[in-house]
Amino acid sequence: MYYFSILWQYTLQYMKTRMTYRVDLFVELMSDLLFQAVNLVFILVVFSHTPLLSGWSREEIMFIYGFFLVPFAIFAAFFNIWDFNERYIVKGEMDRILTRPIHSLFQVILERMELESLFGAITGLAIMFYAGSQLGLTISWYDPLIFLLMVLGGACIYGGVFVSLASISFWSDSRTDIMPMMYNIANYGRYPVDIYHRVIRFVLTWILPFAFVGVYPSAYFLGRQEWYVYAFLTPLVGFIFLSISVWIWNQGVKRYRGAGN
């Protein structure tokens, strides 16, 4: 309960600062939209040259992309920690965090929140509904519930991987470019993983499980029964990966000695 009230306070404060610079906010939302459009343009242009991509139609690929945008929006809003090393370890901000009686990861997340990223979920839903109606998909009463579970699972997988990477900073404070690399690898999960080499498919399923953020859960809604097992594993994989990352984080905090003077 206490944590919720803190989250609420931070959110209010955040809205206030964002609303002060409305033009900035507008330009940022537009550039987000542009970013989402680029991938859509890619899909549309590619499918103007080929009817199927290893058995998947244009609308199915669009649906997967739309789904992917929803957990990604939640992840981008709350796990904006790609510059954690620079901001908190090198500059010594972590010392300030640790003097407070709230869990350190929770504080870092609150401080780096980017709530406007949540608008990406709307774009995602719009793409999904468009593609879904083209495919003639029907929605059962329990589907929104399953959708919610899978979206949360996906966001947790992303969050887990990136929190684990940020935790590396506790052991080594030299700068690495692993974070941007992950953003690239994460994009693999947006396409049917059966087009890749089986090694990559294995990595995307069990080691860096980004396939659970796009193609596997979408397979459920698209009625691809051969992947139902993977689809329903999504929330579980999300829970496991986030838990592991929080454990790694806690171990790192124990080791942390502070960088500055």
Add this chain to the structure above:
Amino acid sequence: MVNMYLEMIRIRFLMMLAYRTNYYSGILIYSINIGAYYFLWTAIYGGQESLGGLTVTQMTTYVAVAWMARAFYFNNIDREIAQEIREGKVAVEMIRPYHYLTMKTMQGLGEGLFRLLFFSAPGLLIVWLIFPLDFSASAWTWFTFGLSLVFSFVINTQLNLMTGLLTFFFFNNDGLIRAKRITIDLFSGLILPISFYPGWAQTLMSYLPFQAISYIPSMIFTGAFSDAEVWNGILLQALWSVVLIVPIQLLWMLAKKQLVVQGG
């Protein structure tokens, strides 16, 4: 004067060298990225011989070369300029005995040369070993590709200078800088060759400077361009390099009038 600018290139090059461990992971990033596109494009081609004037080998070569060329022409001087303007450092730079924008360009070039040597070259080698790409280009192709790449750098840097200078007029332009980057990725032919777009989009893009950044050098390298097209392309790049000087000079003159130094 020339010596001073050469020195700037050298200093930036050495600065990058100091942080070179970063680039080993960078090579990996690019290889993985190119790998993803390799599988994606093979799947897209399916059994088809050629799409948009490119065979599947040419296409994957195109992707590999486009990304490795990006390492050379890509730089963050727009962000650097924006930061120097916000922090007021630009005022000090203006009274120094060199042209601020030329200095930024030279720094960008130092960075680009570093990446070309320590990043693109080993990266291309790795990619070439893993994926069946066609790098059997003739010396002439390599020469025209190199020439075209120089113009890519010039045009991309000019666009960066413009976006950076706009910070004088909009206090915070992070969003704009990001939007510019996305626009270049899409319209320059980095993620999709221009010949894949529908006709009306191709016409529209032919009036914009973006395709001069990535599409032209990559097409030259894959050998999908005829000799006439190669020279047309390079001529177009040269034309844009000259034309873009005008808005930059205009912005720079306006910016100097606009400058308000806080504190100091």
